[in-house]
Amino acid sequence: MxxxxxxxxxxxxxxxxxxxxxxxxxxxxxxxxxxxxxxxxxxxxxxxxxxxxxxxxxxxxxxxxxxxxxxxxxxxxxxxxxxxxxxxxxxxxxxxxxxxxxxxxxxxxxxxxxxxxxxxxxxxxxxxxxxxxxxxxxxxxxxxxxxxxxxxxxxxxxxxxxxxxxxPEERREILERLFDIGVYSDVEQWLADARRDGAAGLDDALLALRADLVRLDDVLGALRPDGADDPDGATLAGTALDALPARLAEVADGLTDRVTASLAALDAAESLEALATQRLAGAQEVLGHRRRGEQARARLAALDAAADEHAERVRTLDAADRAAGVRGHLTALDRLRAEADARTADLDAQHDAVAALGVDLAGTDAGDAAERARSLDDVVAALARDTGTARELATGLAEGTRRRDGLVARDAALADEVPVLRAAVEAAEATVTRLSGDGARVAPLAAAVEEQEARLALHDGVDADRRRVEALQPTLAEARTAVSEALAALIALQQRRLDEMAAELATGLADGAPCPVCGSAEHPAPAVAVDPVTPEQLAVAEQAVAGARAASAAVEGEVTALEAAVGTRLDVLGGATRADVETALEQARAEHADAVTAAASLATGTAELRVRRSALERLTAEQDRLAATLEALDERLAEVATEAEATTVRLADDLAQHAGCPCGGGADTRRHARVVTALTELATASASVSDARARLDAASEDLAAALSDTGFATAREAAEALLGVADTDRLRDAVLGHERDRTAAAAALTEPEVLEALAGDAPDVDALRLAAAEARRTVLAAGTEHDALGRATRTLERLRPGLEAACAAVADRAARQARVRELADTVGGTGGDNTLRMRLxxxxxxxxxxxxxxxxxxxxxxxxxxxxxxxxxxxxxxxxxxxxxxxxxxxxxxxxxxxxxxxxxxxxxxxxxxxxxxxxxxxxxxxxxxxxxxxxxxxxxxxxxxxxxxxxxxxxxxxxxxxxxxxxxxxxxxxxxxxxxxxxxxxxxxxxxxxxxxxxxxxxx
Missing domain, CATH: 3.40.50.300 (P-loop containing nucleotide triphosphate hydrolases)
Structure with missing residues (x-):
């Protein structure tokens, strides 16, 4: 690269x-x-x-x-x-x-x-x-x-x-960062993980095996009586793994023998229980027959003693059954008689109501009078409407007149207020204009204040840096002196070493070996050091020079940086003195304060202007609304006066048509309605009374025919024989129950088993019950023991193959874990064979x-x-x-x-x-x-x-x-x-x- x-x-x-x-x-x-x-x-x-x-x-x-x-x-x-x-x-x-x-x-x-x-x-x-x-x-x-x-x-x-x-350990960490040894690290980690996982797996396998053995011990321990020792010796959980299969076989053989013995004991107990149960059942059956016979005799004696009461109940029930045939006629007659009385009372009340209204029928039928009054209902309705209209028109005319007077007074007041408010708005507008101009200068003046403050801070920085430079001068002089002294000391040491170089070379000479300077094998007068200089002394002197130079350079750098900062600040100030800056700052602050005051007043003036403008607009709009309202109100008052005159004419015509009404005529429309209602109700009540009396007569004739058919002489006799449905049912049940009990008791005393039981002595059931219970307890105990032995045998048969396999698996796992642990310890540097304790x-x-x-x-x-x-x-x-x-x-x-x-x-x-x-x-x-x-x-x-x-x-x-x-x-x-x-x-x-x-x-x- x-x-x-x-x-x-x-x-x-x-x-x-x-x-x-x-x-x-x-x-x-x-x-x-x-x-x-x-x-x-x-x-x-x-x-x-x-x-x-x-x-x-x-x-x-x-x-x-x-x-x-x-x-x-x-x-x-x-x-x-x-x-x-x-x-x-x-x-x-x-x-x-x-x-x-x-x-x-x-x-x-x-x-x-x-x-x-x-x-x-x-x-x-x-x-x-x-x-x-x-x-x-x-x-x-x-x-x-x-x-x-x-x-x-x-x-x-x-x-x-x-x-x-x-x-070595620190060097290993550095080398691991430089060289890729991931494969070997993975091997170390894999072996460490295998060691840990193997140990955990072995522990888990041992725990699982021990847990199964403890459960099996619990099952076997439950077969022993409380407090008894284990007849077979130590528990399975405490048995060594290599002896466990033989111990399991021994326990299995013992359980087989005990199961066979428990089965024989259970068969014998069940036979004894069957015999005791059969005897108890026979005694209970005889005792039951004997009890039924005694109860039947006692019941017949009680029924014979109540024979008179039974005969009276039979007679009462017969009369009640016959009276039930006229129950409906009696009820209908009572209902119709009450209805006729009520209709008659209602008719009398309606006569009183008509008389109270001052209406004199003078032999006229109430229905005809009501019809004549209803024919004038439309006239009365028109009379009511016209009366209400006339009242409303009079009220509206008075109210409209009062409202017009108030509107005229408010219009005169507004004519005086509007010119005054308009002048106040013009004055507020002038004030806001003046304050707005003054407040607009706040931001520029604030910037001017900040600028002058920054220039004053530059002066402060210049003064502080100059004071710092003056304070550093002694330190700088001392640092330079220290450099000179350290250099002088180093040069002196170097010179001494050069002077003693021959002696230093002489220390390496050996007899017969050539001199590294002249090559001679003879060394007649080797130099001897007088004041030798060691490399350590030179190193200390060099470090002293380097330290002194670093200290001096640090001080020089600080002084240079301070002087450069002073020059930069003075260039920014452009020759302005501190007094110039302070004067400019004071003036800028005063102007800024005035502008801030104006800006603060501007908000108040603007708010006042908005209030005055709003008030002026509101009053002007109110003047316009008043003018329109007065004009519309005058037109409406004229229309109401015309409508009131027409309504007065209609009222006179309505009164003339209503003059011949049965209610007496006049302008009272509510009296007319009450009279019509009273006459109508009087006619209805008179017809209802006639109808009720006709139906009462017909019901009396039907009751007389029904009394003759049921054998009662009078309606009073039939009413006294009547009973309620519940009473009748209770009386009927009592009669039938008496007869049913007599029949059942007589039948029981004719049964052969009952007669035989009454003829002999009563059996001792309590003794037989105790014997059966004891036999049952013996069976349950024998069954419990047999079941427990069976469960223990099945549990052992189910767990035994797994336990034997687990023993073998644990042994194999323990052997493998020993090999893995030894290899992992060796690779990890902790094994006994790794003498250098060196990891892979x-x-x-x-x-x-x-x-x-x-x-x-x-x-x-x-x-x-x-x-x-x-x-x-x-x-x-x-x-x-x-x-x-x-x-x-x-x-x-x-x-x-x-x-x-x-x-x-x-x-x-x-x-x-x-x-x-x-x-x-x-x-x-x-x-x-x-x-x-x-x-x-x-x-x-x-x-x-x-x-x-x-x-x-x-x-x-x-x-x-x-x-x-x-x-x-x-x-x-x-x-x-x-x-x-x-x-x-x-x-x-x-x-x-x-x-x-x-x-x-x-x-x-």
């Missing part, structure tokens, strides 16, 4: 658009990415990862990738052009971000976007805009995920320095680590002058910890292996860099041997001396073979002179920038 071009915009610390032609600097094979701390060097590498994988390595969240320095509407975007697997691809990707809303305040979420293009036929062709499809293409051509890519293409030295000194995945990773160490040593042999080699160690860890992923360093000068933590800072850097390159090569081989045309190495060069730096750069030059480009990411100043092709990253208050600088060329954007 080779990176050609990288473009970022509003991404990380880069506020604007940055375009990097990587081909321009990578053509030389080795290029430098440098800039101050925090400028965004690593963000360029994050941009490459984000373009490919829509994510970044490390702890940074992809939701926070948009630059905080960018304009609110700037679109965050990364464009990456690469060649991978022979394909030229361009990926344009944007993260999720929030842009300002086009309408209103606030922001709206923008979804992440991606565009994948391929260079085909000299032009870019779009392949996909879907995230999942782009991810599939990237994974297909690269063959690795984000974590592997970040470890193979972008080598973070801090991570591999930690890997160099990590414990660790064993596989150990082979990978051996390969990594071999690849790393190829580079370390050049960088370290051949002194150090990395070795994989599988020594057993202390205190039972897991082993197999140890890493040590072999010092070929001494021939001894030692811990990697004993390396100095520069040596650790070279070892970790070699380890990183070795890991990258190993991961790349496992990923299919993908050729990586571009490689980045991030930081760590500050710990190297000049010779070591040359050795490292020699190795990096070797990485360029085959056209590979190596990018070194560092802020070390010495690298700028050694690596001419550079990507320069700068930072500032408005965000970072980046430019490409090729050898011998001026910086280019």
């Amino acid at each position: 080779r990176i050609h071009r990288l473009e970022v915009e509003a991404f990380g610390p880069f506020a604007g658009r940055v375009v990097l032609d990587v081909d321009e600097v990578s053509a030389a094979g080795l290029f430098l990415v440098h800039g101050p701390t925090g400028s965004g060097k690593t963000s360029l590498l994050d941009a490459v990862c984000f373009a490919l994988y829509a994510d970044v390595p490390g702890a940074r969240r992809k939701q926070a990738l948009r630059s905080d320095h960018a304009a609110p509407d700037a679109v965050p975007q990364v464009v990456l052009e690469v060649t991978v697997a022979g394909r030229r691809l361009r990926i344009t990707r944007s993260p999720e971000w929030h842009r300002p809303k086009k309408r209103g305040d606030g922001t709206t979420r923008v979804q992440p976007a991606v565009v994948l293009e391929e260079r085909l036929g000299g032009a870019w062709t779009a392949l996909s805009t879907r995230h999942d499809e782009v991810a599939d293409v990237v994974l297909d051509v690269l063959g690795m995920g984000l974590k592997q890519f970040a470890s193979v293409v972008m080598l973070p030295q801090g991570d591999f320095a930690a890997f160099l000194r990590a414990t 995945t660790s064993f596989v990773l150990a082979a990978r680590l051996e390969k990594v160490a071999a690849l790393a040593n190829e580079r370390l042999a050049v960088m370290g002058g051949g002194r150090y080699l990395l070795e994989h160690s599988d020594d057993r860890a202390a205190r039972g910890a897991r082993s197999g992923l140890g890493l040590r360093v072999l010092d070929q000068w001494t021939g001894r292996s030692r811990d990697t933590a004993s390396l100095s800072g520069g040596e650790s850097f070279m070892a970790s860099l070699a380890l990183a390159l070795g890991l990258a090569d190993a991961v790349r081989e496992e990923a299919g041997g993908l050729d990586l045309g571009t490689l980045f190495i991030d930081e760590g060069f500050g710990s190297l001396d000049d010779d070591s730096l040359e050795q490292v750069l020699t190795v990096l030059d070797g990485l360029r073979e085959g056209g590979r480009a190596v990018g070194v990411v560092s802020h070390v100043a010495d690298l700028r002179a050694r690596i001419p092709h550079q990507v320069v990253v700068t930072k500032g208050a408005d965000g970072s920038g980046a430019t490409v600088r090729a050898a011998g060329a001026a910086p280019a954007a």
